[in-house]
Amino acid sequence: MGSVSIDTDLIAGAEELLAALKSQQPLTSANRVALLRQVDKIRCGLQGPAEAMNFQGTHVSLGPFAPCRTAGRGILTLACDKNMFTPVMNALVEHHVFDHVPAEGKTIGLDELASKIGWESTVLVRFINVVLIQGILEETEPRVYKHSASSIAFREDKMRSYYQLGSWSVPSWWKVSDYLKTHAPEDLYDNLKSPFAWSRGAEGKTYYQLLEEDTAFSDVWHKGMAQAAPFNPVLGMFPFRDMRAAVEAEPDRAFVVDVGGGRGNALVDMMRECSGSFGAPMVLQDMKEVLQGDDPVRIEGVQVMPHDFYNEQPVKNAHIYYTRKVMHNYYDEKCRTILGPIVDAMGPTSRLLFGDMILPESAKPGDDALPFCMDLRMLMIGGTERSEPQWKALLDSVDLVIVKIWRLPGAPHQATIEAKLRGN
Numbered sequence: 212m213g214s215v216s217i218d219t220d221l222i223a224g225a226e227e228l229l230a231a232l233k234s235q236q237p238l239t240s241a242n243r244v245a246l247l248r249q250v251d252k253i254r255c256g257l258q259g260p261a262e263a264m265n266f267q268g269t270h271v272s273l274g275p276f277a278p279c280r281t282a283g284r285g286i287l288t289l290a291c292d293k294n295m296f297t298p299v300m301n302a303l304v305e306h307h308v309f310d311h312v313p314a315e316g317k318t319i320g321l322d323e324l325a326s327k328i329g330w331e332s333t334v335l336v337r338f339i340n341v342v343l344i345q346g347i348l349e350e351t352e353p354r355v356y357k358h359s360a361s362s363i364a365f366r367e368d369k370m371r372s373y374y375q376l377g378s379w380s381v382p383s384w385w386k387v388s389d390y391l392k393t394h395a396p397e398d399l400y401d402n403l404k405s406p407f408a409w410s411r412g413a414e415g416k417t418y419y420q421l422l423e424e425d426t427a428f429s430d431v432w433h434k435g436m437a438q439a440a441p442f443n444p445v446l447g448m449f450p451f452r453d454m455r456a457a458v459e460a461e462p463d464r465a466f467v468v469d470v471g472g473g474r475g476n477a478l479v480d481m482m483r484e485c486s487g488s489f490g491a492p493m494v495l496q497d498m499k500e501v502l503q504g505d506d507p508v509r510i511e512g513v514q515v516m517p518h519d520f521y522n523e524q525p526v527k528n529a530h531i532y533y534t535r536k537v538m539h540n541y542y543d544e545k546c547r548t549i550l551g552p553i554v555d556a557m558g559p560t561s562r563l564l565f566g567d568m569i570l571p572e573s574a575k576p577g578d579d580a581l582p583f584c585m586d587l588r589m590l591m592i593g594g595t596e597r598s599e600p601q602w603k604a605l606l607d608s609v610d611l612v613i614v615k616i617w618r619l620p621g622a623p624h625q626a627t628i629e630a631k632l633r634g635n
């Protein structure tokens with residue numbers, strides 16, 4: 212997730228924390244709050260752009276639904292996080308504040324920044340103060356700001372779209388409680404009656420139908436997904452380059468068919484690892500609107516193929532069929548209807564890879580919040596993350612067996628699940 216240089220302040224801060232922990236026994240409540248602040252300071256100093264984005268997207272943006280990994284801000288500030296960070300960050304992002312702060316370590320004064328976005332300085336400073344506490348921007352002298360390692364992520368030319376794709380769902384989070392009061396338990400499993408659709412008065416439509424109807428937002432959404440690699444990596448698990456001999460021996464078979472592959476970022480990563488495609492076709496499949504809309508997808512070496520994944524899979528006996536972050540959009544019954552045509556197209560040596568999370572079976576203080584928050588995000592749109600037993604049960608029900616679960620070192624909930632046809 213990128214490297215961040217450890218400065219001396221950070222080391223000094225960690226040493227202070229350690230010394231205080233050793234000396235303050237038993238801890239008073241006031242000491243504990245001070246130590247937790249120190250922990251937060253160290254976290255802010257350690258995070259790079261991707262971790263900052265992740266933190267804002269899980270611990271902060273989801274407000275009341277976010278598991279509290281850093282209980283460090285005490286009840287009052289936690290309540291403040293819940294209610295305020297999302298709208299504050301959203302306003303700063305949407306009003307391009309982060310785009311107007313120079314990228315290359317230069318500073319900008321409050322008045323100039325305010326005039327660029329057309330706000331009063333006295334208003335802007337009140338918003339900025341709230342995010343400074345999270346290590347978002349840095350105040351180099353009173354009312355003068357520069358980008359921090361964290362805030363840079365929110366520029367339009369960086370990862371901002373990834374952050375914004377989550378924002379689309381935020382209003383529905385506030386209505387999920389009412390949804391649960393007003394709906395039968397089974398409605399949650401029907402993706403035409405998802406909390407997301409209901410909160411927009413659009414029951415009867417799936418999340419993806421609503422997304423593609425909102426052309427301005429779908430553009431941001433697909434750009435955001437293309438930036439998802441730091442949060443959901445493609446590489447570093449299944450060794451695509453080890454397929455060389457098999458693919459070069461049978462180059463008429465597609466190397467990879469990426470089903471529901473969005474704008475093709477996973478295929479690009481694979482071709483980077485393999486320095487090409489070993490002479491075999493790489494096929495990108497998604498809905499026509501995604502591939503051939505206003506900004507058609509063109510990637511050298513990739514065959515772009517509009518395809519509705521509920522229909523017969525036109526590419527037979529590929530070396531690899533790949534789906535990434537597709538299964539988590541649905542419960543098992545729908546997954547089976549998507550997997551059926553792929554299973555029918557697979558040959559004896561074909562592999563089906565799932566680039567997805569493995570949901571831990573329990574959650575403890577300090578665990579990575581991402582899989583649990585992502586699971587709730589999926590609940591909102593009619594889907595679910597799956598634990599290892601849930602994956603086995605799903606694949607077993609469509610006559611697939613797991614060959615290996617390739618987990619990402621250091622983040623074992625990130626995985627590529629390799630499956631083959633039963634009996635081969």
Ligand SMILES: C[S@@+](CC[C@H](N)C(=O)[O-])C[C@H]1O[C@@H](n2cnc3c(N)ncnc32)[C@H](O)[C@@H]1O
Nearest residue numbers: 419436471472473497498501518519520535536
């Ligand atoms: C969460 S996104 C994942 C995109 C891509 N695999 C990635 O990891 O970046 C799910 C994808 O499924 C696609 N999708 C939804 N319904 C589809 C359908 N009926 N046929 C084909 N693709 C579909 C969406 O357009 C979207 O690109």
